[in-house]
Amino acid sequence: MKKLYAVLIVLLFSFSTFSQKKIVVDVKVKGIKKTKKETVLKLLDTKRGNLLDSLQIEKDIIRLKRLPAVSHAYFQVFHSHENYYNVFIHIEENFTIIPEVNLWTTTNKRLAYKLGLYDYNFLGRNMTLGAFYQQNGFDSYGVNFKAPTLFSKHFGLAVNHQNWSSEEPLYFDDKSANYKYQNISYEILALCQIDFKNNIQFGINFFKERYNYLSGHTASNVPQKLNINKKLLKLVYTYDDLDYYYHYIDGFKSQFYGQYVTSKNAYQDDFLVAWNDLFYFKRIGEKGNWANRLRVGLSSNLKSPFAPFALDNNVNLRGVGILVDRGTGSIVWNTEYRYTLFEKKWFVLQGNAFTDFGSWREPGGDLSDFYQSENIRVYSGIGLRFINKKIFNAVFRIDYGFGLTKNASKGIVFGIGQYF
Structure with a gap:
């Protein structure tokens, strides 16, 4: 009782x-x-x-x-x-139906363009649906669908199809050749939101690669035509602790990408490629924002002109040029200080000063390649950002970068969205 x-x-x-x-x-x-x-x-x-x-x-x-x-x-x-x-x-x-318009010059100085349209809040349900068409001497297109909460708050799906063609330089024997490269792919990914800060994407990509020789150096051990069916297993893990206040960002984020590619051909073995992006953002005063990205990547160290890591204006070093080299390893640190020069209602004009550091491992080389002077590139420069606060990712950027290392190039880089 x-x-x-x-x-x-x-x-x-x-x-x-x-x-x-x-x-x-x-x-x-x-x-x-x-x-x-x-x-x-x-x-x-x-x-x-x-x-x-x-x-x-x-x-x-x-x-x-x-x-x-x-x-x-x-x-x-x-x-x-x-x-x-x-x-x-x-x-x-945000207004989320966004057109995509890009103009650039290709490796042979031809003017190229890319047109697309994406809705980042399709049907008002936090889904992305869009497509693009590209003309750079060859026709390319892609269709993308992503629904992070399709099945529940924690589980979703992404489906992508792409038919991509471009003229790309391949490097071997200290010389280069231009090839027409085509990639036809079908991808499906499962999206899993583990908790507030952690999420995983994993899935499979079936694709066909075609290489056709156009001009430049040739070698007996490098084919002038290649047609390969491949399969790619993909894993993306994201830790996200970023906080946003309009165009200002504060916090830390890490993204790991892992891929295992299998194929059956005499010129390319199965290989692994993985890289990790570390982001750190810090608000400085009312108008300043310090932004950093450190990317470290390695792949199977095959001595092949088809190495996965590219040295390129639009990816890692502003001012270096378009696809100027390839490697089986990459270490890149991008750091910039963004400062709001003018803000009025929906419009923001932002200036930035940046420095990009990069180093590469040569195909078939050693880890010591990373600290060899001929593989280290440093670029610095200034830029402007034109931002619409009411449209998702409505950031038009233009940067001028110049090299600080020996025999370096310089140039203007522009695009949509922050560089990182």
Whole structure:
């Protein structure tokens, strides 16, 4: 009997304690137009009937600000009655139907262009659907679909198809040759959100590669025509602890990419390629933002002109040129200071000063290649960013980079989105 009384007392005490806790009576979403309310509520850990937890709501707000559809978000809490409270989530939406227009010159100085259209909030459900067409002397196209929360808050799917053709230089015997390169691929990926900061993508890519000789140096051990069916297993792991305030970023992020490629041909063995990107962003004062990316990558060390890591203007070193070299290892550090020069309502003009450091391992070379002076490149420069705060990724960038190492080049690099 005493035990029964004790249990009753504990239950009554627990109920009394719980009844004094602050409870969420409702979660209201304000400001959305295209985005579906149920899509937003599905992403939140703050639910009707849960205990009111301001730290959890803060995490939910950060999660929302990472979405392409959200320009900015904040919350308010209002008392309803007794110990019940309403949580108001206020969202400023981005415009997410974005055209893609790029112009550049190819390796043979031909003017090339790329046109595309992407909706980063397709049907208002946090899905991405888009396609592009490219003309650089050859026709290319691609179609992409991504739904991170297709099955639940934690599980989604991505499907991609691409038919890509380009003229690319291959390097061997200290000389080069130009090839027409074609890649026809079909990819499916599972998307898994483990928790607030960690997510994984994994899947398979079936693709066909074709190489056809166009001009330049030839060698008996390098084919002038190659047609290969390949299979690629892909794993991407992301740790994301970034916080956004419009175009300002603060925090740390790490992305690991691992790929295992299998094929059956006499010129390319099965190989592994992996790299990791470490990002660090720091707000400095009201208008400054220090941004860093460190990329370290290695692949199977095959002595082949088809090495996976490219030295290129648009990927790693601003000012170096277009596809000027390849390697089986890469270490690159990009660092820049971004400063808001002008801001008025939706428009931001941002200036930046940058330095890009890079080093490569030659195909078939040693790890000591990384600190050989002939493999180290350093570029520095300045740039401008024209930013629309109400359109997702609406950043037009232009940078001028010049080399600080021996026999270096210089040049202008422009594109859509921040460089990293």
